[in-house]
Amino acid sequence: MATDFSYPDAAAKAAQVPKEFEPEKMSLSMGPSHPSTHGVLRIQFELDGEMVTKADPVIGYLHRGDEKIAENMTYNQFVPYTDRLDYIAPLANNMAYAIAVERLAKLEVPPRCQAIRVITAEMARVSSHLMGLGAYGIDVGAWSVFMYCFEEREKLYRLFEELTGARFTTSYSRIGGLQRDVPEGWVRKVDAFCDQFLPILDEILGLLTRNKIFIDRTVGVGVISRADAIAYGLTGPNLRGSGVGTDLRKDRPYSGYEQYEFDVPVGATGDCYDRYLCRGEEMKQSIRILKQAIAKFPGGDWYAKDARKIFAPPKDKILTSMEELINNFMIVTEGPQMPAGEVYFEAENPKGVLGFYIVSKGGGVPWRMKIRSPSFCNLSILPKLCVGHLVSDVVSILGSLDFVMGECDR
């Protein structure tokens, strides 16, 4: 049964359709409760069929008032709140905050403390990228990747628990030092973890890197140009995927990063696949840093001994000696005494650059604390990036940006 229908005809006829018969755009709200939005993000779409014509992210569903809380807490009391910023790599946030406040007092911590901070931060980086990878896998349909990644994260959780007492949300760093020294044998266990992790990482990456379905979903999707990445303030693997090789651990080393040799992976095209490859390679470089840090692990003090008004003295001295008792009382009730001034410190966290801008008028409580969150800036490119993609590509883009709403909304 022949019908006179052919595609060229249909296209020509479609072009002649009068304006009032053109399909309307649909308004769709994705989130805030959605499996692929990585937390409570809501995106208000305007869709033409499946194609996105406008995307307006609505954030703030996890805004808990951290900056206002910081104005009412002492510096040490605020450490648990920093855990819950990027709650996938809490040890990295703890370290960034502690170093920012120590810059206020121009306090240098001893090399052992710096080495422990580097080790915990790099373990947090591995943990965060594993989570990003697992969540990305599950968004594009790969369940096994999620399971493998989470098993490796459980091993990391066990190490964190032995060190700090909590699986995550560790609250490990204090101003001027740490909560406690590493337990005996812990460093050897981290070493053992690194040794067994690299083959498993290759296995996990092997599930996705040459996977045709994954490549179809990520190559050429969500391309961020170099100029855009810089203009929108993108940082971390999102920036490096677009070809800008900025890594604060190399450019402005802090906490002893200058002693370790590592490479910084930089992408070529800036699409989702490049960002995925950057994260995979960053995990390998983190293991490289960990091995070096463990090999060079110094002895000595794990807190700044001479910072009497900032770091509480050891408990046996507090209970027996008058001056230490007074210092401990002041530090606990009024907070570590910081000089007046302003300081801005940024650290290279797994998600990007986490910055703390602290304005102090002296005393133990800051006047203003601004938290420059990487996920906030990474998400700001979304209105520009989603336009012209299909809705399922948006899921792929969100997974590749690897943001976390606790940090974005604070």
Place this chain on the structure above:
Amino acid sequence: MTIDVEITTAVSQQFPSATPRASLDCPAFNVPAAEALAVLQHLRDAQGYDFLMDLTAIDWSAEKSPRFTVVWHLYSSTKHTYVRLAADCASDSEPVMPSATGLWAGADWHERETYDMLGIKFTGHPDLRRILMWDAYPYFPLRKDFPLAGLPTELSDPDITEETKTGVIAAPMAGGPFVATPGEPMSDAEPRAKDEAWNERNEKPN
């Protein structure tokens, strides 16, 4: 820790109204609000500060004048240094500042957040609305005269308000947060609640 030492002289020569600002780490300048964009553009184009890392504001409390200061942090990916720029808002009751969205697209969300939290309007911003709180929220939370516990208001959704009969309440602080006030004699230095204006026993003062 590298510091860009020539930037101070370079900026002061180009913009005589930019005065140095006390800072514990990077070079910092105070500029008048009208010149802020010009200095930012000069720093970006001529001095290589290509990243706008942070844009925020400080409220010095209702008794001080000028009350609000907007602060920009710029980073140079070539020189690996930071610079801080600060500008006071002219008016204390209706603070405004020119918007940097023309120079950096990323300033968009930062300015929306500063407006949301502190009430500073940015002229020239394409779409200045609240970003972290819902659109109808009536207060600016980070201002110093706003309590940590918050003030009662309505939820954003009238259907849910009608169904559940709940609203936004002032959080029960129970005497917290527990921080001692400096300068007290030691015998008095028990941690006193900093924000005890609203709790279960005291009514909200007017």
Place this chain on the structure above:
Amino acid sequence: MGTANPEITYNSKIEGDIVVTRVDAAINWVRNNSMWPMPMGLACCAIELMASAASRFDIARFGAEVMRFSPRQADCMIVAGTVTYKMAPVVRRIYDQMATPKWVIAMGACASSGGMYRSYATLQGVDRIVPVDVYISGCPPRPEALLDALVKLQEKVKGERSSSKLLSA
């Protein structure tokens, strides 16, 4: 399901193929062992929720691995994380969209009472907006604590008078 006392074990050759029990017991048994959660994963507790669904803690042994984000297909809403005032109407709306029977587990300190966020933006406990059946303390609670709460919910459901509710509604 073997026990030490062989007289309690069911043996179809002796007792036949028909089991006589109360309607309540049968309904509650079915509901208990397939309690599909609606994960309202808002903040850090969501990560522990995911960890309890992953291979080490395996919530699937309790029949609850089907984490459907569609409220129509879920039995139990696990509020994991801080509920802010901006998010509270959304949580309530999704709770309303769930079909009865439905239960709510408030996971973590923030969902139970606002946690350490006593501020202008945080709902001081999700029980101000939805009725809660089980509260879990912890910040975040370990996956074992979540599984314990699931078992407690199962104990609670075991004692419900489901048939009279069904017949009266």
